[in-house]
Amino acid sequence: MTEKTSTAPDLGCLPSLVGYHLRMMQVMVFKDFNRELVDLELTPAVFGVLEILHHNPGLTQTPLANAIGLDRSSLVPLLDKLQKRDLVAREASVTDRRSNRLSLTPLGQQLLIEARQRVARHEARVLGALSPAETRQLFKLLTKTAAGLTAPTTAS
Amino acid sequence: MTEKTSTAPDLGCLPSLVGYHLRMMQVMVFKDFNRELVDLELTPAVFGVLEILHHNPGLTQTPLANAIGLDRSSLVPLLDKLQKRDLVAREASVTDRRSNRLSLTPLGQQLLIEARQRVARHEARVLGALSPAETRQLFKLLTKTAAGLTAPTTAS
């Protein structure tokens, strides 16, 4: 009931919510990622696609879309751009001509190598305030929380 | 180099990146939030606005926009909707007639009370897999990480 007019407003219960912290964190982490990789024109999503294709040559579009949580129709324009940049190749499958076997081009491979180094620097910066033990702990807690959400309290 | 064609693809280095886990977590947390509050037609952002206005009656638009990390022009359509739903009131300030003093309507107050209960349930579900000590630890680590990113390594 205090009549705030200037200075940073009272955020109420927001700072006690996980979702609030996750969002703040994600905004900052995204900004840092972007700062490091903007001149390679790589977003986190695109880096993820390149990384997955490197490890799964011949992967087709639908399972790739599922892996990154996109509708298969939403993946199309993303791949169009990557193909136009000569980073990814679509090759009609011989065994099932409906599907495209995806792969990284040599240029895509090369860019991925550079990108990984930058992502490592970004990662080191993001986790810079944490000790190795704290970093492990953070991953453990995030993983545990996520696992608990995917497989909820076996009903009541 | 293994010719993956089916099953879930290999995610490479992605699971070792904080950003990846944050994004996955945020997607799941957002889905759970939505499931709990969709019939109140409240998104996390809108809940945040209501909560902030409750604690800062008379706040004007520009500082509110800053508080939630939006451009002041992006806040306008959001407030338009809330005003149309009779949750928020804009009142021309007497001291500075350029600015609008914002406040929750009685309906807005009432909705906020209901929303807070649901958010608490959502929060309990999200953190369900963690013990109280682990929850405290998670908050501590998220806060520490965020603080380290805002005030980076005092240059070199």
Added chain:
DNA sequence: TATTGTTATACTCTATAACTATA
């Protein structure tokens, strides 16, 4: 001149539904 809220506009990301070509 600078600031508050607003408008006009555009861009990104995403989804749904319908289409095509295969299977």
Added chain:
DNA sequence: TATAGTTATAGAGTATAACAATA
């Protein structure tokens, strides 16, 4: 019939720039 990729389209959500009213 069902599936893989595509297209057309639409809806959020956001930003930038320019404007009117006010300071």
